[in-house]
Amino acid sequence: MDACLTQIVARSLVISIATVTYLISTPVAGWLSDHIPRAKLVSGSLCLMAMATMLIALRHTGLWAVYVCCGMVGTSCALNGAVAQALLADIVDRHKLGSYGMVYALSDMADSLGFILGPTIGVAVMQVCDQVRLVQRD
Numbered sequence: 001m002d003a004c005l006t007q008i009v010a011r012s013l014v015i016s017i018a019t020v021t022y023l024i025s026t027p028v029a030g031w032l033s034d035h036i037p038r039a040k041l042v043s044g045s046l047c048l049m050a051m052a053t054m055l056i057a058l059r060h061t062g063l064w065a066v067y068v069c070c071g072m073v074g075t076s077c078a079l080n081g082a083v084a085q086a087l088l089a090d091i092v093d094r095h096k097l098g099s100y101g102m103v104y105a106l107s108d109m110a111d112s113l114g115f116i117l118g119p120t121i122g123v124a125v126m127q128v129c130d131q132v133r134l135v136q137r138d
Contacts, residue, residue, distance in 0.1 A: 021074030045079035
């Protein structure tokens with residue numbers, strides 16, 4: 001029973017770390033977006049997310065690596081979320097598109113599409129890799 005409880009606590013801590021770093025990083029991201037070019041911040045946040053994704057491969061070194069990667073993901077999401085909204089407003093103003101509602105709606109749709117397609121594509125890739133691994137064993 002204790003091992004099961006430990007696993008539950010470890011899993012919830014992973015989610016909590018990402019959420020807490022998101023909470024702490026969001027106001028910092030807002031301040032940074034007022035002082036640093038927003039396109040550079042969005043690019044940096046995506047690079048941070050890519051690094052976290054690559055570093056998760058170090059999970060075999062210990063649970064601390066997973067915690068660090070989750071913190072990086074939370075920070076990246078805060079930077080991307082806060083700064084991307086301001087960047088969208090800048091683009092609407094610069095190109096005189098005039099319709100903030102439609103731009104934000106399309107942005108939310110693109111995010112939702114990523115949440116839908118990401119796991120679907122990930123499962124498909126995983127199944128192909130498992131099939132390749134089974135063929136190589138035979």
